[in-house]
Amino acid sequence: MSSPSSFFGGGVRLPERKSPTASLPIRKACIPAEALLPLRQHAGEPARCLVRVGDTVAEGMPIGRAAGPLSADVHASIPGVVKELREIRLPDGELSPAVVIALEGEFARTGRARTPVDWRTLSRGELLAKLEAGGVVGLDGVPAATRLRVSGRPEVLVVNGAESEPYLTCDERLMVEKAAEVLSGAAIAAAILGAGSVEVGIEANKPDALRVMAGAAAGFGCRVTALRPRYPQGEEQLMVRALTGRRVPRGGRPEDAGAVVLNVATLLAIHEAVVLDLPHIERVVTVAGEGVPLPANLKARLGTPVAALLEECGGLAGGRVIVGGAMRGFALDGLDTPLTKGMAGVLALSRRETRAAGRTACIGCGRCIAACPWELRPVELYKWLEHGELAEARSRGLGECTECGCCSYVCPARIPLLEGLASGRRRGAA
């Protein structure tokens, strides 16, 4: 383990607020009586529905089939009967078809011993097929199989254990409790990629995770580095720069610098899909914030409603309910939103935590410029977009924005810079 690396200009030092859950072991959540499974839990098209109302489904059975390289299989997270097919609105505002499964029958997998598969005997194609069959999706919504297939032959696999979002400790707990499994997932990914080395980066504010991962890393031949806690350390480009010294070109991808970045939760899912033949039907989610009486890290079935997760943590005491991280997550207006593959947190934040305030005119203080990790001028981009000048904003680097939210976080005039830039980026992509 080397000393904390530092790396980038800009960014912000955020309050961590991780202590309520950082030392709590992961707890199993109750199985929901009904699972609501969106067929889009990934970047691309919704998966093709494989079931009809009235069908009986077994635990882990595919209910949606990937429709394209950016789409992934979806599995029944609980055994039961398909009660309804309907369209729901996901937290990001997109519509998705979804399958409602009412709990019934026996658990085919849970609680049964499994014989680990020796993945080293499998070919690259077989490994990728297992990832596809398991429906493993990365944090950015790109299916793991697709990411590993299209990345060429990078020299380095970077394991992202930064977890620089406040409140969230699910990755930290995974590293503490499942270090060997995470690193096994990394070994599988590195084998598929043909990557020569594996570099693990963890923010220095997680000493337990650093210690356990460093201990386990010896057996896997990878290196663990402590990173200076600073948001958005977990950005792929910044991880690559901190751990390999290589610079990803402006607006480029880690692959351009010979690296692939995968998050620890994704690596655990890769391990489970390949070694244990377990499809992606549950995940660990941090439930925290001042509006949550008993914060926890829950291992819950996908499709569990947010309301049920909050209920397990003492009920909702009030506040703004957010899924994902406090910096990049989505506020909810209803609590029936289900847990999905990419959802690392359910937060209920009080006004004291959000520090919301009214908007004023821009006073030109330049804080957003100093905070932008990509050396963009968020307020200028915002003003161009406000005047409908999308092309102008793009020529000034709108495409390089990663929507980290540092600009909005520091703006004293409370201008919704992130919201403006993100919607401009969506228009640009459309």
Add this chain to the structure above:
Amino acid sequence: MTAPGSPAPAPHLHAGTTTRGLMLSVAACLLPAGTWGVLVLGPRALAVLAVAVGAGLLTELLIAGLAWKSFTLADGSALLTGLLAGFTLPVSVPLFIPAVAAAFAVAVVKMTFGGLGRNWMNPALGGRLFVTFSWPALLAAGALPGPASGGGWVRVPPWQPDGSLLGGSGTLGAVSTLLLVLGSVYLLARRIVAWEIPLTFAAGYALTVWALAGLPAGGGLFRGDVPAALASGGFALAAFYMATDPVTSPQGRAGRLAFGAGCGLLSFLLRAYGGRPEGPFLAVALMNMFVPLLNRLGSPMAGKG
């Protein structure tokens, strides 16, 4: 990452700063110097300040309310403008002067351009300069120390009344350079104002004074009296409270460094050769005009427009 129609856009955390918080912090940091000024100069100083602040607030309320905007008094900017305008004025002026200065500052310099954030010149400076050129005789009576008042550049010990750290001439902003600087230490430490501007402002001013200010008085090169120059002429007020106004200063680091340096150089020229004791104020107002240009400095997309 925000959803259309989402109840609240991300991020869901904030550093906690607000426009009003920034404005009121700056105003609070002027209080020690203001209090000391009132003690030294008497109740007349309090009257000047009160009239300036009152006129600033009233103008904001009237224009924002009557014309086209919502209630903007709460953003604290009119309060600060009035306060700063009061600080720049000699206490001997008739009381309509601070009223006109603050009203002009808010109504003309700020509001005609669209209100907070749109003005190109520091409103308080604009107000001050307007009354300076409108009623030169009234303002000359209590002029700031400088070549015109006989102090000269060469040897005015800082402890003498005109050009001192803690006691002084007839302007609140020139009575206590020391307390003004102390207030700004807080602003700099809390990063409420940008450090780049006062740094290069002071460096540029001190260097040119040191190198060249001895010349007019026949003292030769490198004989200028730097402490006297820094302690007088409203330098501290201009460098720490006027030039650092976020609205009328560049947003990037390179631009800010250049802006401060330009203010320093112009302050010297205006004081030494322009016959204007309030040189630093004029210098900042002149440099305000270059802000759009300076904003291009250091921009990654500088070549593009």
